[in-house]
Amino acid sequence: MYQFNFRPVFDNLDMLFYGAWLTVQLSFSAMVLGLIVSILGAVAKTSGGRVLRFIVDIYVEAIRNTPFLIQIFFIYFGLPAIGISMSPNTAALVALVINVGAYGTEIIRAGIESVPQGQVEAGRALALNKVQIFRYVILKPALRNIYPSLTSQFIYLMLTSSVVSIISANDLAAAGADLSARTFANFEIYLALTIIYFLLAFGFSTLFGALRRTFFNYPASR
Template identity: 80%
Template sequence: MYQFNFQPVFQNMDLLLYGAWLTVRLSVVAMLLGLIVSLLGAVAKTSGIRPLRWIADIYVEVIRNTPFLVQIFFIFFGLPAVGISMSPNTAALVALVVNVGAYGTEIIRAGIESIPRGQIEAGRALGLNPVQIFRHVVFKPALRNIYPSLTSQFIYLMLTSSVVSVISANDLASAGADLNARTFASFEIYLVLTVLYFLLALGFSTVFAAIRRAFFTYPAGR
């Protein structure tokens, strides 16, 4: 009979909590930078400039059709062959941004293309310039439509960040692996890690839901 022993886990809970904090920090920075990449990619894909569309299409298709593990190995182990070396934490951040940027590009593109053409023409008739039309007529309504999909992708990003431990980047998964190598309490450690990742995902979901209620829910009748 297996004897459960959570004492090594509780004695090193500070290590796991610090790993959870590193995961949150990595995920938030990757989300913000990934949102910028996604927006630029969506604008490129919906623009009338053909070379920009080709570049965005190639980027999205390559990233969406290759495993994230291969992408992070390419960035960390492959790029040094051409003189581009990064620390594990930097490579992890770059890989996450590149990955979520491709998926976010398609989500934002779909939101932009969901805006009726008549609204854009109405903005032009009111004398708005292209930047004002994109900001007020296209982007805001599109963001409201795609917000659930975009936040779901960001939560998936946070969970996917556990893969970065394979290149020794600092996060919750790597903290658990280090603790497991010292205590060999695998069942207990990874059970606690499962709970922590669940709580992190629940926390992100709660924050995103609060943002949605604050900025994207209109009073009845509007």
């Protein structure tokens, strides 16, 4: 009979919590940088020339139709063959940014195109320039429409980031793997990781829901 032993978990909670903090840091950094890539990609797809749209389409389709594991392997193990080497943490961040940038491009593009054309025409009739139209006419309605998708993408990104431990990047999954190798309490440690990831996802989901109700006047769900 298996003898459960949670002492290695309780004795190393600081290590697991630090790993969770690294996961949150990595996810936020990747999301912020990925949003910049996404905005540029969405603007290119909605307002750019044919060549630029074609390049963005290739990027989006290439990332969305290949596994994230292969992408991170290519960046960390493949690029050094042509002289581009990165530390595990840098490679993890770059892979996450590239990945979320592709998905975010389509999310933001859909948000921009969801704004009724009549509102844009009204902005032009008021002699607003393109920047003013984007800021005062398109931005808030688009954000309102895509906010659930963007926040879901962040949570998905945070959970997907556990894959980066496979190249020895520092995160919660890596902390758990290291602790498991030292204590052999595999069941207990990975159960603890499951609970921590769930609490992180649930906590951010609750926070994003509260922010949505505050900034976009959504009623609380019943």
